[in-house]
Amino acid sequence: MTRLLFFDDKAYEAGTSWSDYARYWRDNRDALNDVLLRLNGGMLPIDILDDVPDPIVLHDSRVQTFDATRSTITMSLHGDNKGALREIHLRYTGVTEYDHPSKQLFADQPESDLLIHETTANADGLFKHTMRFANDELIAITFTKIEVKTVDHPLPA
Template identity: 45%
Template sequence: MPQPTMLTMQFFTDEMFEAGTAHESYLRYWIANRKRLPNCILRINRGMLPDHFFTTLTDAIDLHDARLQTVNADLPNVALHFQGDNHGALRDIMLHYTGVTACTPIPHRLLADEPQSDLMCHETTIVEVNKFNHRMLFASSDIMSIDFTALGIESVDHPQPA
């Protein structure tokens, strides 16, 4: 399986975090490229971009602290199932990448149900016309990277515990 074009984070690096410029730089990238980035990709960037960037927050997906539950990589398709938070309630998030041309190997530790497997931050960038890269940095310092052409999203919200 080919490796993705970039195995490090572009915006959410230690240096940019320390300088306090990571989110601002990512926002500038999105503003400059908004017309070339599909709405489905914007939808998964809640928490990485400021709330005012979204038309509605109801449909926005926040992947911060989400835990990877399952991976199905059958190129050219990759499906990731995360469990995340939706205002204190559980949200199942299924990301379906199609036209995948590269995907990093997924370490088994990312499928462990422990804090080190939480997704800390992620970024989506343009590789070329109609081809994108989604890089995800986990608490374990592992980076998952997927080059793809389209993204489908499903989410299921579960009731808040009583």
């Protein structure tokens, strides 16, 4: 069953989600690589992201493509970069488990927005990226490595 560890309804209502997630990152920083840290723009306090060049904010991004082949998943999202469009291309390798997004997540509507996400490390050397969307759908991907590429488009004149 897919669930968020830090941003579940109970912790969110108690007001502990953000501080617990930040503490998790501070306590486990050596086990979590820089690419995962870069993906946590907006999810972690600025002091944790101080040394991160160009943090990526996934909040309000929308899934454009999702392709799963064997142990690799590629996913592209449209996000925001200071008001301009940012294409975010994620490539997960060594995938052992994943949830496939529903057709509704590919619609260009507010219910498709990514609201919150978290990345965690498992004891067996795997990582997990769990995402909750505005329609309350959860997607989790368990993997060994992730690559990130971004394409920034200029603001319209």
